Amino acid sequence: MTTRASVQKLTYDPLARRRRIESIVSRTVIYGLLLIGAVVILVPFLWMVSTSLKIEKQLFEWPPRWIPDPIAFENYWNAWEQLGSIAPGLTFWRIIGNTLFITVLAMFAEMFSAAVVAYGFARFRFKGRDVIFFIMLSTMMIPGVLTRVPAFLIWREVGLLNTYDPLTLPAWTAWGPAYIFLLRQFFLTIPREMDEAALIDGANPVQIFFYVMLPLVKPAFLAIGVLAFQGNWNNFEGPLIYLNTTQLFPLILSIQFFQQSLSKEAPKWHYMMAMATMMAAPILVLFFMAQRYFIEGLNVGAVKG
Amino acid sequence: MQERGAPLLYVWNQGGQTMGDPGAFNSYYPTFLRYVGTALVLALIIYLTYKGLRKLGVKTEAATGFALITPWLVGRILLTAFPILLSFYLGFTEYNILWDRPRSLEDPLFNYKRALSIKIVTFDKDERVSIARLGQLGAAGPDVVRYRELDSFVIGDKRYVIAASDIYLLKAIWLTLRYAALSIPLGMAGALGVALLLNQRVKGVGYWRTLYYLPAVLPAAAVALLWFWLFAPNRGLINWALGPIYSLTGSEPLGWFTDKDLVLPSFVIMSLWGVFGANTVILLAGLKNIPPDLYEAASIDGAGTLVKFRRITIPMLSPTLFYTLIMGVIGALQLFTEQAFIPTDRADGWFVNWFLYNEAFNFGRMGYASAVGWLYAVLIIAVTLIVFRSSTAWVFYEGAREREPGGAKA
Numbered sequence: 120m121t122t123r124a125s126v127q128k129l130t131y132d133p134l135a136r137r138r139r140i141e142s143i144v145s146r147t148v149i150y151g152l153l154l155i156g157a158v159v160i161l162v163p164f165l166w167m168v169s170t171s172l173k174i175e176k177q178l179f180e181w182p183p184r185w186i187p188d189p190i191a192f193e194n195y196w197n198a199w200e201q202l203g204s205i206a207p208g209l210t211f212w213r214i215i216g217n218t219l220f221i222t223v224l225a226m227f228a229e230m231f232s233a234a235v236v237a238y239g240f241a242r243f244r245f246k247g248r249d250v251i252f253f254i255m256l257s258t259m260m261i262p263g264v265l266t267r268v269p270a271f272l273i274w275r276e277v278g279l280l281n282t283y284d285p286l287t288l289p290a291w292t293a294w295g296p297a298y299i300f301l302l303r304q305f306f307l308t309i310p311r312e313m314d315e316a317a318l319i320d321g322a323n324p325v326q327i328f329f330y331v332m333l334p335l336v337k338p339a340f341l342a343i344g345v346l347a348f349q350g351n352w353n354n355f356e357g358p359l360i361y362l363n364t365t366q367l368f369p370l371i372l373s374i375q376f377f378q379q380s381l382s383k384e385a386p387k388w389h390y391m392m393a394m395a396t397m398m399a400a401p402i403l404v405l406f407f408m409a410q411r412y413f414i415e416g417l418n419v420g421a422v423k424g
Numbered sequence: 425m426q427e428r429g430a431p432l433l434y435v436w437n438q439g440g441q442t443m444g445d446p447g448a449f450n451s452y453y454p455t456f457l458r459y460v461g462t463a464l465v466l467a468l469i470i471y472l473t474y475k476g477l478r479k480l481g482v483k484t485e486a487a488t489g490f491a492l493i494t495p496w497l498v499g500r501i502l503l504t505a506f507p508i509l510l511s512f513y514l515g516f517t518e519y520n521i522l523w524d525r526p527r528s529l530e531d532p533l534f535n536y537k538r539a540l541s542i543k544i545v546t547f548d549k550d551e552r553v554s555i556a557r558l559g560q561l562g563a564a565g566p567d568v569v570r571y572r573e574l575d576s577f578v579i580g581d582k583r584y585v586i587a588a589s590d591i592y593l594l595k596a597i598w599l600t601l602r603y604a605a606l607s608i609p610l611g612m613a614g615a616l617g618v619a620l621l622l623n624q625r626v627k628g629v630g631y632w633r634t635l636y637y638l639p640a641v642l643p644a645a646a647v648a649l650l651w652f653w654l655f656a657p658n659r660g661l662i663n664w665a666l667g668p669i670y671s672l673t674g675s676e677p678l679g680w681f682t683d684k685d686l687v688l689p690s691f692v693i694m695s696l697w698g699v700f701g702a703n704t705v706i707l708l709a710g711l712k713n714i715p716p717d718l719y720e721a722a723s724i725d726g727a728g729t730l731v732k733f734r735r736i737t738i739p740m741l742s743p744t745l746f747y748t749l750i751m752g753v754i755g756a757l758q759l760f761t762e763q764a765f766i767p768t769d770r771a772d773g774w775f776v777n778w779f780l781y782n783e784a785f786n787f788g789r790m791g792y793a794s795a796v797g798w799l800y801a802v803l804i805i806a807v808t809l810i811v812f813r814s815s816t817a818w819v820f821y822e823g824a825r826e827r828e829p830g831g832a833k834a
Contacts, residue, residue, distance in 0.1 A: 149624050160636060164638065166653075167646070216452075217451075224456070240493060243485050244486065260808055262758060262797075265508050265798065268797065273506075282455055283455040293499065355645060366445035371761075386656075392649070
């Protein structure tokens with residue numbers, strides 16, 4: 120009863136009333152703006168999915184049709200069939216195999232080597248460590264244009280062009296400075312007593328790394344795993360430069376190859392959008408499953424750097 | 425001027441013929457063996473480095489630490505330092521991708537001259553601009569490098585023609601710089617706006633954040649394809665939405681990516697949609713880190729919303745803003761993947777990275793591409809360093825004095 124009375128009293132207070140109206144107005148404005156933003160973000164997205172489910176006739180219907188009729192799920196299959204007719208042997212399953220082969224191998228090597236190197240930087244004192252660490256961070260600034268041509272020539276010289284080697288083997292050398300940085304920050308937060316205790320128990324550094332350290336930095340380890348998967352899945356420049364035989368193409372390069380093979384007059388937008396959706400789908404699934412790792416990876420550089 | 429063709433893209437070392445398909449198994453299996461082999465070799469290098477250092481009398485801790493970073497060291501020497509030096513050398517040579525070895529140039533600096541030569545040629549006002557009168561720079565192998573018109577202006581009864589030996593490069597650099605100058609500040613301001621809105625004790629912040637982050641997760645290739653379709657001059661969704669405006673003003677539908685004046689805005693709009701979310705998430709985390717008592721204290725002192733924003737939010741958020749700025753600069757100057765899915769005109773719609781890729785791998789000028797790569801790398805690093813230097817003026821580090829240089833708090 121007392122609360123109700125006080126509420127009653129407040130509504131009659133002209134100042135409080137003004138404040139409440141102001142608050143309602145500002146809330147409306149805030150949510151209104153957020154909603155407009157949401158529409159801007161979602162409409163292109165929905166258009167992509169909607170187009171991918173249309174039959175060719177409805178592509179250019181005027182005004183645009185949002186819900187296709189009939190819903191042409193077969194686009195998702197026919198797009199690859201048509202690509203296969205241009206590049207025999209480049210079937211859907213072959214493309215998935217190629218993509219996963221590159222992505223998984225490169226991702227695993229990147230995660231593992233970054234963890235080893237970060238462990239070295241974080242847990243052991245040696246001469247020149249901080250200088251080397253600083254140099255490592257500054258390699259982030261080296262633009263890819265400097266190494267693209269010579270790297271191609273080096274791989275040509277060793278006869279490994281048109282294989283997956285240039286896309287997977289270098290990952291063992293911890294080529295992502297950001298990953299090393301992220302993991303090192305995590306290693307630094309682990310109290311030294313942990314390794315000392317393990318050392319006293321007779322564990323060697325290799326055992327300490329696998330059984331004590333890696334489990335403790337699991338969140339960061341998974342975060343860079345997510346980032347590395349995404350990075351390799353989306354890597355376009357590497358396959359473009361190193362791969363020649365169409366049957367070896369991963370998803371992203373197959374899509375570009377398909378796009379280039381289509382005439383400008385009939386771009387087959389329904390197939391292109393089906394392919395784009397399929398390119399995006401695994402990343403989106405990963406994102407919804409492991410959102411916190413995505414955001415972890417994003418924020419660590421900003422907050423701790 | 426469309427020199428970007430499908431048949432050229434995949435021709436590098438078989439004189440135009442693609443290599444045969446080795447089959448799935450034969451393409452995975454040898455690479456997998458070498459992949460495992462590389463790991464073993466690197467493990468061996470770690471072990472031998474450790475043993476060697478111990479023998480030299482280095483303490484266990486130092487030897488272990490140094491040994492553990494050798495994979496990175498080996499990789500950077502073989503795959504970063506050596507290629508950079510090699511590319512410096514190649515910049516002084518002529519090297520077609522179909523040749524086995526680079527050939528030396530008569531004038532070692534020719535590639536650099538070709539990239540940078542600009543001159544002004546005067547014509548009479550009514551005279552036709554002829555390529556012959558613009559002159560030529562010289563010849564590298566089979567191609568004669570001519571000056572071409574970049575721009576011209578009329579003063580009095582004279583026409584001054586600015587001619588350059590590689591107008592495509594200069595246009596690409598100009599386009600890329602304008603793209604960076606537009607997309608980065610707009611993207612940051614927009615993301616800051618959304619982050620500020622989400623910071624107003626909005627219900628379901630997590631959901632909003634996920635939603636706004638969504639485009640940033642989409643692969644660049646998918647984003648590019650999607651926007652190429654949205655911006656399609658012939659019945660794309662955007663031209664449909666603008667239909668009433670077109671019919672009101674009686675103008676033709678815009679060409680977006682195919683229009684030489686609208687290429688830049690189209691790329692900027694696409695980048696805003698794609699990059700917004702990542703920055704929003706980063707800035708929101710930064711906003712949440714600002715201690716609320718700062719605002720309370722300011723309120724007690726009678727500060728209004730605007731003053732609080734200028735005197736508290738911006739300074740406290742400046743390290744985060746700086747981070748997004750640096751990432752934005754690095755990203756914008758190296759745009760590549762999007763371009764591959766959006767065929768634009770070489771003269772008006774190519775970014776530097778795409779220009780360089782084509783010079784090296786499609787037009788058979790790897791030497792020239794290396795030289796320009798060096799010039800462009802210097803430009804990128806200069807811009808980044810200027811941004812870094814400017815940071816002392818506007819970035820506020822709370823605990824600046826306690827920090828060691830380089831952010832290393834070992």
